[in-house]
Amino acid sequence: MTFDAEIAYNELLAHFGRHVRRDEPLARHCTFGVGGPADVWVSVDTPEDLVGLVTICAEQRWPLLITGNGTNVLYADAGVRGVVARVALNAFTIEDRGDGTAFLTVGAGISWPRIINEIAPKGWGGLEFGPGIPGTLGGGVVSNAGVHGHDLGQVLEWVEIVDARQSEERPVAPTVVRYQHSELDLSYRHSRFRSQRRVQFDEEGNPVAAPRQLIEPAEIVMQLGIRLTQGDPQQLRAEIDEHKQYRKRTQPPQQSAGSIFKNPAGDYAGRLIEAVGLKGQIQGGAQISERHANFIVNVGGARADDVAALMREAHQRVYDRFGIDLELEVELRGEWKVS
Structure with missing residues (x-):
């Protein structure tokens, strides 16, 4: 149609x-x-x-x-x-369990900074490691977002999703399904929702967007259930500020999508990209950041094709020199040219 x-x-x-x-x-x-x-x-x-x-x-x-x-x-x-x-589901409730823990039920569209700023003053911890994570909690489930040895999976009990997988073949209404932690296949920057979204690279080294489905993604994170623990509000604020300052020192201030590639086992994508001489490389209005080589930033007037070209160059050079197939953290969406 x-x-x-x-x-x-x-x-x-x-x-x-x-x-x-x-x-x-x-x-x-x-x-x-x-x-x-x-x-x-x-x-x-x-x-x-x-x-x-x-x-x-x-x-x-x-x-x-x-x-x-x-x-x-x-x-x-x-x-x-x-x-x-x-x-943009931002509503949340906190249920105090009376034993020094609480249960947070929260919409997938709420941002990390917002929910942290809501719960920390009340003395509830569990998410304070993520003030610099710019995405939503729903997106955090897909990539099992985290930093400094902490990730969302460590406090996540369940997620509710809108399941539209049956709609691909015929006009079937979606269902709402709850997955428990053990069903989410959570690991470093990975969940059960991640595998079907991975960007592949073609024979010429170009990133290729995942095939478009009618409803994309077919499993849509709608709500999360998260365990919280009681803590001192001032201590929580100090930890939050420390994480924010670290990210401010180490990450570029320009527009970006955060880390471009997952760190391969036992190494760092930024180190590998810097080692092949691409730190500071410019393509149009996009640049591999001079502060951190695993970031591509918009230095003014960048186009999506500029960003994709730098992704291609970084992936290919690292593969050619080290034999490491870096995996993109960023998803390509829309009307990309077919190679």
Whole structure:
């Protein structure tokens, strides 16, 4: 079925009102600050709206791409056809268990800095390692985000997802499923939701976006259950400030998507990229950061193709010299040229 953006826009406008836009520049919603327009953009801020949107798109056979804060995604210069929806579920509750622990139930769209600033003054710890992680908690589940030996999986008990996998073949309404910690396959920068999103490199060394599905991703993180522990608010604040200062000292201030590649076992991607002489390399308006070689930054007027070219160069040079196949942490989305 051919996607008619105007029809989709008008129907979604009737359901979601001011949360719907036409031809929305994705550069506004990507921390790289690059990317062309989305045909239709929607922001959903309740579980009901998220399930409703997925249901409509499944029934109408409209391509739907779900996103969070755009911190680990590179949108193509040509933009994204179909509907792009931001998960903006920010509500949370804290249940004090009375034994020095509490249980946090929180929407997948809330940012790390916001939730930390909400719970730390109340004396609840568990997430204080992540104030510099720019993404949402939902995105943090997908990549099992972490730093300094801490990661989300260490405090995560369960996640609730919108499962639209059956919708790929036929117009079936999604279901809501809860996965327990043991079912999430959590490890370093990995979860059960990550494997199908990995960017491959073709024979010429170009990064190739994962094949587009009708509903992407087909399993959408909607809500998390997290264990908290009681702590001293001042001590928690000191730890938060320490993590923030460390990231400020070690990471570039320009627009970026954080680490570009996963660290290979026993080594560091930044060290390898620097060793092949690419630190500071410029392509158009993008640069491999002079502060940290595992960051690509927008130094002004960068295009998505500039960023992708630096990804290609870094991956290829490291592979040629060390035989290490660096894995991208960043996802490619949108209308990328087919090699």
